[in-house]
């Protein structure tokens with residue numbers, strides 16, 4: 372068995388800061404061959420504190436290089452979440468020579484007199500691919516006379532009306548603003564009263580168009596993250612709405628609450644801006660944590676990591692239209708097949724065990740459920756540390772149980788089951804990516820995602836497949852391992 376000299380819990384395929392605290396992804400933009408990831412960052416401690424924008428760049432969204440801090444607090448406040456766009460047509464006037472990046476972010480100003488903090492929207496621009504930044508002298512560019520929660524601007528160019536559109540979290544609604552130049556903003560509409568989940572404050576919205584079932588038909592998707600509230604044990608999570616947008620107003624197609632992820636650890640995710648048309652993907656990533664315990668997770672000297680980047684699509688399943696997510700294809704080159712599972716029958720009460728010894732593994736399974744009542748996978752890290760994924764075909768229920776996965780004592784909430792209801796069919800597909808301290812599960816080609824942190828003492832060393840109350844058969848299945 373190879374011993375890997377890895378820092379405990381540090382991921383191999385996920386972005387995590389070298390030191391100190393990180394939360395939301397910010398300002399994700401593609402420009403001149405680089406993907407930029409900015410992020411909520413406290414450079415002085417490994418718990419949340421005065422927010423800066425940290426910065427990393429990558430050619431493929433997997434291998435990231437952390438760069439110096441991009442945005443520092445100033446007299447208008449600390450730097451909360453926001454977005455970045457390429458101003459190709461110099462609408463702002465910041466780029467007389469050649470196009471560059473504009474960051475649109477929230478200034479958060481705490482008041483010494485105990486009155487509520489003030490949140491305003493501001494700009495900064497960069498002429499050197501995000502390496503250095505100039506704050507706009509006319510900041511802030513958008514404020515509100517009364518709203519306290521007024522933050523997380525996500526901006527995109529709306530081609531049909533030839534203007535910039537801002538989606539902003541405004542308490543328990545989302546407000547849309549428009550602008551010709553990123554500087555002067557006009558109210559368009561507000562969305563969210565009497566629809567969706569209001570279990571917590573609305574944060575980090577994102578609005579974009581996706582093709583339906585790979586066809587020419589398109590629909591708009593609005594992502595809305597929901598903050599942690601003590602009375603709801605799930606903590607912070609993200610919902611989405613599918614509907615239409617006419618350049619001013621978003622109208623949801625239906626009233627049901629739809630969750631983007633059924634795991635506990637995918638929050639504040641938004642999509643990249645300026646992915647080239649010839650690529651055409653809508654790529655998303657989230658903060659792989661939960662406000663319920665984010666400040667307590669047992670890493671030393673650094674805290675938090677991002678989810679894998681994922682390609683989003685809209686797909687019908689019966690009469691349901693779901694946002695489907697799958698890891699970006701760039702991930703594939705990090706894995707090599709180590710076990711082929713061509714045609715393997717697992718009888719009732721039997722197991723099949725596969726040994727692995729690399730920091731991260733990918734498990735791809737096509738399962739024919741003959742008559743098993745339950746089947747699933749045990750991800751085994753040590754003799755006593757195991758995470759259990761169970762699919763129950765009688766109750767149509769999937770559970771991920773991390774109560775024996777490793778360190779869990781930092782939060783009483785962490786050991787709760789992660790659950791998902793779905794129609795368990797006779798053929799199921801699972802894709803599971805296990806890194807040093809996370810599991811990402813994609814069910815049925817990404818129709819459902821379950822993203823979960825774990826804190827085992829060792830990387831995953833054994834994968835055990837099981838069936839009970841009947842048999843399952845595996846075809847076209849395999850296990851891959853990362854190269855390093």
Ligand code: FRU
Nearest residue numbers: 395411451452522574575639
């Ligand atoms: C979401 C959030 C945002 C805010 C940022 C502060 O996790 O609360 O609404 O801008 O984090 O760090």
